[in-house]
Amino acid sequence: MRAIEITRFGAPEVLQPVERPEPVPAAGELLIAVQASGVNRPDVLQRKGLYPSPPGASDLPGLEVAGIVAGGAPAELAAAGLAVGDAVCALVAGGGYAERCAAPIGQCLPLPAGLTMVEAASLPETFFTVWQNVFEIARLQPGETLLVHGGSSGIGVAAIQMAKALGSRVIVTAGSDEKCAACVALGADHAINYRTQDFA
Ligand SMILES: NC(=O)c1ccc[n+]([C@@H]2O[C@H](COP(=O)([O-])OP(=O)(O)OC[C@H]3O[C@@H](n4cnc5c(N)ncnc54)[C@H](OP(=O)(O)O)[C@@H]3O)[C@@H](O)[C@H]2O)c1
Structure with missing residues (x-):
């Protein structure tokens, strides 16, 4: 997948497109085909080297996304009222600046009616x-x-x-x-x- 990586700490130019393996959702997570990703102050701080990603989280920036559910354990998805193909937005610990992002199912919200993907990605x-x-x-x-x-x-x-x-x-x-x-x-x-x- 394509992702935006912090190649080194510094100004916005250090953000570069790269190829990365798709994340594999862990138990309790689903996979999102990302259509929009929010930009927040912690992304800027992370880019400058002042906000390390939490242990176990993706090193890619991006803490909120909107997109389409592209994978996950069917039983876990069903228990949350979700299915592959649903539109959601989600709060994540990192990895939002990418074509695919793993998200805790409990931190996903069905795309609110009337909101675009870009608008929904600014909610979490x-x-x-x-x-x-x-x-x-x-x-x-x-x-x-x-x-x-x-x-x-x-x-x-x-x-x-x-x-x-x-x-x-x-x-x-x-x-x-x-x-x-x-x-x-x-x-x-x-x-x-x-x-x-x-x-x-
Ligand atoms: N889930 C969470 O718990 C959660 C989520 C998001 C944010 N937060 C927290 O909420 C707070 C606000 O976050 P945000 O993302 O909304 O912040 P933000 O958009 O970056 O805004 C920070 C504000 O702080 C003021 N500020 C004072 N000194 C500053 C400095 N040296 N550099 C930058 N800004 C400075 C600025 O306003 P003035 O010029 O008016 O002083 C600025 O508008 C942070 O403490 C953040 O950690 C928590």
Whole structure:
């Protein structure tokens, strides 16, 4: 398969297309024929040599993908309500920048109706993370206020949009007026440039 490899640590030019063997899904994993892969800050840090892949994970970058289920143990797929040919997006520990990627079945989500592969590939890292932390754990309610530090980060822009969609008030902090304006354009009710104002 074709994959994008970090040939050495450095600038974006160190990312190069290479041929790699297809990953073999382990127990509890399925194989995805990747159509889109998200780009996140950890990919950049990994490329610079500041974020080693976890033990046992692919050394290829890419932590979220969308594509078509291309393999896996039939019984395990069936138990998860999945089958070869289904469209999914998935959170992975590495290996997303490739034509085939192994993913834990429990970290796969059927492609949401109406989303393209590119859109769905942007869900797992940020939208899943915000969903779990802000809504499942913190249980933000409509009408409550959410303070988002780093409002223009990947996590921040997801948090703004999700909290506004669910009827909460959103206040963000960010490191420049331009970033604050971008947060307001995304729906934030109020944005504070923490370099020029005391948010407390
Ligand atoms: N599954 C998970 O648990 C999970 C998943 C994703 C992310 N995260 C965590 O969530 C946080 C945000 O992640 P992200 O991917 O959304 O980050 P990101 O897009 O890279 O944004 C990071 C933000 O941090 C601020 N920042 C301050 N100092 C910085 C520096 N030296 N270099 C770069 N940015 C700096 C910047 O905003 P200002 O200029 O406004 O300060 C920037 O927008 C991270 O701590 C990450 O580890 C956790």
